[in-house]
Amino acid sequence: MRPTWTRLPDLASRAVGGSVVWADDELFAERENLIAHAEPEFRPRTFGHKGQVYDGWETRRRREPGDDRAIVRLGLPGVIRGVVVDTAFFKGNHPPFATVEATRATGYPSPAELSGWEVVVPRSPLGGDRKHYFDVSARRRHTHVRLTIHPDGGVARLRVFGEPVPDPDLLVPGAVDLAALENGASVTGCSDMFFGSPNNLIAPGRAAVMGDGWETARRRDDGNDWVEIRLAAPGEVRLAELDTSHFKGNAPGWAAVRGSDARVDPDTWFDVLPRTRLQPDTRHRFRVSGREITHARLDIYPDGGMARLRLIGALTPDGEAELVRRHRRLSD
Numbered sequence: 001m002r003p004t005w006t007r008l009p010d011l012a013s014r015a016v017g018g019s020v021v022w023a024d025d026e027l028f029a030e031r032e033n034l035i036a037h038a039e040p041e042f043r044p045r046t047f048g049h050k051g052q053v054y055d056g057w058e059t060r061r062r063r064e065p066g067d068d069r070a071i072v073r074l075g076l077p078g079v080i081r082g083v084v085v086d087t088a089f090f091k092g093n094h095p096p097f098a099t100v101e102a103t104r105a106t107g108y109p110s111p112a113e114l115s116g117w118e119v120v121v122p123r124s125p126l127g128g129d130r131k132h133y134f135d136v137s138a139r140r141r142h143t144h145v146r147l148t149i150h151p152d153g154g155v156a157r158l159r160v161f162g163e164p165v166p167d168p169d170l171l172v173p174g175a176v177d178l179a180a181l182e183n184g185a186s187v188t189g190c191s192d193m194f195f196g197s198p199n200n201l202i203a204p205g206r207a208a209v210m211g212d213g214w215e216t217a218r219r220r221d222d223g224n225d226w227v228e229i230r231l232a233a234p235g236e237v238r239l240a241e242l243d244t245s246h247f248k249g250n251a252p253g254w255a256a257v258r259g260s261d262a263r264v265d266p267d268t269w270f271d272v273l274p275r276t277r278l279q280p281d282t283r284h285r286f287r288v289s290g291r292e293i294t295h296a297r298l299d300i301y302p303d304g305g306m307a308r309l310r311l312i313g314a315l316t317p318d319g320e321a322e323l324v325r326r327h328r329r330l331s332d
Ligand SMILES: NC(=O)NC(NC(N)=O)C(=O)[O-]
Pocket: 028, 050, 051, 052, 053, 054, 058, 061, 092, 093
């Protein structure tokens, strides 16, 4: 019988925005497979450059003491109720033991900056080619989990079931995305669109792959890339979302958002979000307290790609009236 907590959402799944942000080794099979939504598959006698292809995370055979580790940032931070370590198809190369730890971080730390790990599944024996169900009795919200395999081997999936606990600071009541294409915003200029159109930045929904985002060529000068957006209508931004999902080796190092009010002076730009460090493959959300703006400019430093930019806020009464007038004028 599967434990009842398997009916809860998988907080780690890629389907809800989880990311395997780090692993000490992934020679045989890529760490990203650990949180794939689909059940693992196997095709026998499929050999790539490094060996048999597995649908999981697989490290090389250790020739020195130590253990292998992977860190997952939960797509939905929350209270963990149970963990599944699935060694599907790993037989003869599964790890004999695993430990799972969890921690809670604020902001967007790099994997090396994470600390305060607590054991949620103590070192436990694993068998090959099977699902292992571990009850977890956590009493607080976690944002990251760390899987340690003792000493090495392959794990097909890590599923982290629990109850999501959102950060209320990131919930903006009654707000709209002032920068969304579907709300009438548009791109008015950009420095470069070599690999991907800036229209993608403000497209509906989440990006499914890297190609769904805006991406510039590698810069070989001292400048930086940027995009300018005319908002759907004048408004005050309360939350800026800068989503680098899928950009792992080519996310910008930093970004800034500036705003201008073309009704007053189109050439005066002020900070909405000052220059801020970014992480790869991360949906960053920052509370900002905005002035009224009609245009926004995203600067990325120095170059790279971004999946989405969302500028969530409130239309001004003027902004609302402008949208109504435009709709009427163009619907008659
Ligand atoms: N036949 C294997 O699976 N061998 C090795 N693994 C891969 N992926 O080839 C190994 O040593 O664990």
